[in-house]
Amino acid sequence: MNLQYLVLLSFLIFLLGIFGASFSRGFLSIIISFQFIIVSSLCNFFAFSLYLYESSTWDKTFVFFAFASIYLLLFAIVFYNYSRQTGVYELDAGKDFGLFKFDKSDWWGEEKPDDNQ
Amino acid sequence: MIISELLNKIYPFYAGASIAFAGIILVFFGLSKRKGFKIFGIVLAAVSIITAIFLNIRTFVIFGDFSSDLFGFNLYAASAIVIVLFTALNILIFISILNFHNDNFIKIVLVFLTCIFFFTVFIYANNFIMIFTSFAVLLLAVFQLNSVLNSGAGKSGFSEYSIKNSIIRFYLAAAFSFLLTFMGYSLIYSSTDFKFFKQLLESDKMSSPLVIAGLFIILTSLYIFMFIFPLQSAYIKMQNRIHYSSMQVVWFFYFPAGILMFLKLKDVLFYFMSRHIQPVAGVLLAVSAICILGGNIGAVKAQGLRRILSFLYLSMTGQILLGFALFGLGALSSSRAIWLAVANILFMALIYFPLGLFSSELERWFGTDRIANMAGFLRTQKYIGINLLIILLAFGGLTGTAGYILRFLYIQPFLAGFNELLRIGTDAGQSVLNIISFAVALVSWVFIAANVIRLIFCLSKRPPESGQIGGAVGEPVPTSVIASSRSHAISKQADEGHFRFSRFLHVYLTLFSVIIILSGIVGLLEILGVNLGFLNFSLINWNF
Numbered sequence: 153m154n155l156q157y158l159v160l161l162s163f164l165i166f167l168l169g170i171f172g173a174s175f176s177r178g179f180l181s182i183i184i185s186f187q188f189i190i191v192s193s194l195c196n197f198f199a200f201s202l203y204l205y206e207s208s209t210w211d212k213t214f215v216f217f218a219f220a221s222i223y224l225l226l227f228a229i230v231f232y233n234y235s236r237q238t239g240v241y242e243l244d245a246g247k248d249f250g251l252f253k254f255d256k257s258d259w260w261g262e263e264k265p266d267d268n269q
Numbered sequence: 270m271i272i273s274e275l276l277n278k279i280y281p282f283y284a285g286a287s288i289a290f291a292g293i294i295l296v297f298f299g300l301s302k303r304k305g306f307k308i309f310g311i312v313l314a315a316v317s318i319i320t321a322i323f324l325n326i327r328t329f330v331i332f333g334d335f336s337s338d339l340f341g342f343n344l345y346a347a348s349a350i351v352i353v354l355f356t357a358l359n360i361l362i363f364i365s366i367l368n369f370h371n372d373n374f375i376k377i378v379l380v381f382l383t384c385i386f387f388f389t390v391f392i393y394a395n396n397f398i399m400i401f402t403s404f405a406v407l408l409l410a411v412f413q414l415n416s417v418l419n420s421g422a423g424k425s426g427f428s429e430y431s432i433k434n435s436i437i438r439f440y441l442a443a444a445f446s447f448l449l450t451f452m453g454y455s456l457i458y459s460s461t462d463f464k465f466f467k468q469l470l471e472s473d474k475m476s477s478p479l480v481i482a483g484l485f486i487i488l489t490s491l492y493i494f495m496f497i498f499p500l501q502s503a504y505i506k507m508q509n510r511i512h513y514s515s516m517q518v519v520w521f522f523y524f525p526a527g528i529l530m531f532l533k534l535k536d537v538l539f540y541f542m543s544r545h546i547q548p549v550a551g552v553l554l555a556v557s558a559i560c561i562l563g564g565n566i567g568a569v570k571a572q573g574l575r576r577i578l579s580f581l582y583l584s585m586t587g588q589i590l591l592g593f594a595l596f597g598l599g600a601l602s603s604s605r606a607i608w609l610a611v612a613n614i615l616f617m618a619l620i621y622f623p624l625g626l627f628s629s630e631l632e633r634w635f636g637t638d639r640i641a642n643m644a645g646f647l648r649t650q651k652y653i654g655i656n657l658l659i660i661l662l663a664f665g666g667l668t669g670t671a672g673y674i675l676r677f678l679y680i681q682p683f684l685a686g687f688n689e690l691l692r693i694g695t696d697a698g699q700s701v702l703n704i705i706s707f708a709v710a711l712v713s714w715v716f717i718a719a720n721v722i723r724l725i726f727c728l729s730k731r732p733p734e735s736g737q738i739g740g741a742v743g744e745p746v747p748t749s750v751i752a753s754s755r756s757h758a759i760s761k762q763a764d765e766g767h768f769r770f771s772r773f774l775h776v777y778l779t780l781f782s783v784i785i786i787l788s789g790i791v792g793l794l795e796i797l798g799v800n801l802g803f804l805n806f807s808l809i810n811w812n813f
Contacts, residue, residue: 179437179441182445186445189448189452190448190451193448193452196452196456196459197455197458197459199459200459201459201462204460214401214458217398218451220402221401222447222448222451225409225412225444228412229412229441229444232412232416232437233433251438251442254502255502258501258502258505258506258567263509
């Protein structure tokens with residue numbers, strides 16, 4: 153195992169995360185894709201600090217704060233989604249959380265009311 | 270003595286301390302639903318924000334710049350904090366008017382104060398960890414505020430599911446961009462072991478592929494964060510559904526956070542611009558042109574006021590980027606580019622707050638925010654109509670208003686050095702970019718003016734006959750019987766000349782119209798080089 157392999161592994165996981173976040177429409181799939189990006193970033197932090205700077209402590213500090221804040225944010229969104237007890241399963245089964253999907257009304261004209269996009 | 274020492278120790282965090290103090294007091298009343306405590310909460314929050322503005326300016330004048338391992342404070346930070354606090358004061362007005370009867374009102378004010386506090390921390394931050402963490406917590410607080418403000422019904426015609434879905438989509442995209450920022454930091458930070466962007470600039474690692482990849486990912490994440498075309502879907506859909514006070518939170522807490530994050534990267538951006546002028550300035554120019562064109566074209570066809578404003582906000586974001594592109598091409602100084610970014614946020618506040626309040630009253634009375642509902646206001650609601658006219662003309666960039674200064678300063682370098690910047694010289698690529706940037710600046714002025722003329726035309730045309738006000742065929746109409754019957758009743762009142770907007774709206778619009786005209790006249794005189802003698806400060810020449 154050397155640095156090059158670690159970087160390639162990290163990049164691969166990152167691509168998986170990007171692909172999942174961009175094309176998934178289900179809530180859980182998107183959250184899992186986000187986890188891939190987090191894991192990829194962690195690989196970078198620890199791989200580089202291990203091979204380039206043997207005793208770096210700042211990276212751990214950064215990771216600690218970043219983790220706390222990222223997980224707070226993600227937890228808040230997940231909690232908000234599942235906080236209303238009605239229609240929990242329909243929400244995820246509907247698979248309409250696609251981050252980058254768009255339709256004509258996003259560019260031109262008006263939306264129809266309650267089109268549930 | 271002890272107090273004096275304590276105050277010296279917490280410099281420059283006076284603004285944040287003032288907000289935190291109000292928040293701590295308000296915690297003890299968080300569960301109360303009493304009207305008296307709600308009024309106390311509003312007064313306390315307003316006083317703390319006004320105190321924060323005063324302390325921020327006063328202490329900066331006395332103590333000057335500050336820098337430590339984690340935080341920095343300078344003229345730019347002081348100006349940004351004043352603008353954030355000014356917008357916060359206006360958002361408080363929106364929250365107070367539109368949510369006063371909410372049982373959770375004091376909790377909403379608490380979350381709102383948390384947002385302001387972390388926004389100030391984010392502006393102070395200059396270390397990687399502080400920038401990242403404060404940005405994350407700010408985003409979290411904004412999300413909480415938006416979700417709590419939309420716990421009831423949103424815009425009529427949209428179900429609760431649809432509103433909730435749009436909010437989740439928006440913040441999932443924001444979280445995605447935030448994770449990309451984390452990825453970018455992981456590359457820069459771990460490959461260099463630096464803690465500041467300044468350290469990067471002073472080292473020889475700026476050309477490292479990992480650092481460049483990290484910066485590229487961070488800038489890409491900002492592109493997603495700002496919902497720039499073609500990624501605007503989640504933003505446009507959410508703004509069309511949510512509560513009015515919540516819309517203001519997105520416009521003046523969420524997006525300015527992205528713009529200020531971009532400004533934190535400005536030194537690195539300037540570094541790359543100085544070495545690769547054409548590619549970097551060209552990309553900025555392209556993104557700016559996409560924003561300006563997309564925003565204005567989207568607004569032209571929209572019928573709802575909130576949708577029009579949402580599209581035009583993206584267009585104004587393009588204006589900010591245009592300033593940096595012009596700096597890269599040598600047409601503007603770095604101070605002027607930063608000034609334009611900060612001034613554009615303030616200008617949007619001067620336009621969007623009065624129009625937002627007007628739009629909310631329009632929707633409350635007529636059931637929809639369609640611009641057709643304001644037809645004839647220049648004849649039937651003369652006072653409101655004239656104030657709206659002033660605000661819209663300023664938005665369009667009419668001479669003598671604040672809007673003119675902003676639009677003109679983009680064109681000025683080309684007019685001043687017409688023969689220099691627009692001539693095809695030895696470097697053809699640079700010359701073409703100069704000409705394109707001039708065209709984009711001109712087109713953005715013309716496009717926004719065209720959109721504004723459309724709204725002014727609507728204000729000035731003959732009022733519709735009774736029964737035509739409200740939803741029209743093929744457009745969103747109020748679904749509830751109450752709303753539609755109210756809209757009908759109001760249309761009758763309007764015809765009889767009894768229809769009145771709230772007194773507060775009259776005062777609010779007047780105040781903003783006066784600010785827009787006064788700042789426009791002072792700026793115009795400064796551009797013309799006329800010195801009245803009693804103004805000892807410059808409005809447009811700030812040394813950031």
